[in-house]
Amino acid sequence: MSPEELLLVAADGRTRALLLAELQEAGYNVVALPSLEVALGALATGRVDPALVVLDVQGDPRADRRGIGQLLNFLEEDVPLVLVVGAYDARALAPLRARIAAWLSRPLRVGDVVAAVRRIRGDAAVSGGRR
Numbered sequence: 738m739s740p741e742e743l744l745l746v747a748a749d750g751r752t753r754a755l756l757l758a759e760l761q762e763a764g765y766n767v768v769a770l771p772s773l774e775v776a777l778g779a780l781a782t783g784r785v786d787p788a789l790v791v792l793d794v795q796g797d798p799r800a801d802r803r804g805i806g807q808l809l810n811f812l813e814e815d816v817p818l819v820l821v822v823g824a825y826d827a828r829a830l831a832p833l834r835a836r837i838a839a840w841l842s843r844p845l846r847v848g849d850v851v852a853a854v855r856r857i858r859g860d861a862a863v864s865g866g867r868r
Contacts, residue, residue, distance in 0.1 A: 748800075
């Protein structure tokens with residue numbers, strides 16, 4: 738894998754820690770942020786330049802259709818977005834689905850996120866990580 742960064746955005750601290758650990762164990766260089774608001778600020782100022790973004794919308798009031806649309810506008814066209822949604826979010830966010838590289842619905846396993854990242858990036862097995 739190249740040293741390109743993956744951006745992980747998850748408001749729930751436990752979820753963020755679990756996803757961060759799994760992605761790092763799989764060999765990815767990950768920057769984890771606690772909210773879409775913080776992520777938008779980091780993108781706007783150039784503090785992060787991700788090759789891929791994982792966004793878990795649970796518990797993040799800014800992670801609505803407007804906020805995610807703003808995120809997509811900040812990202813280069815070739816930067817895929819993996820979106821983790823709950824049942825209630827799915828309907829409201831459905832209009833964005835065509836712009837999302839991977840749409841993961843709860844309930845899910847942490848490994849589902851890693852598998853989606855691998856699939857999008859074309860990484861059969863990242864060196865140093867689990868299969």
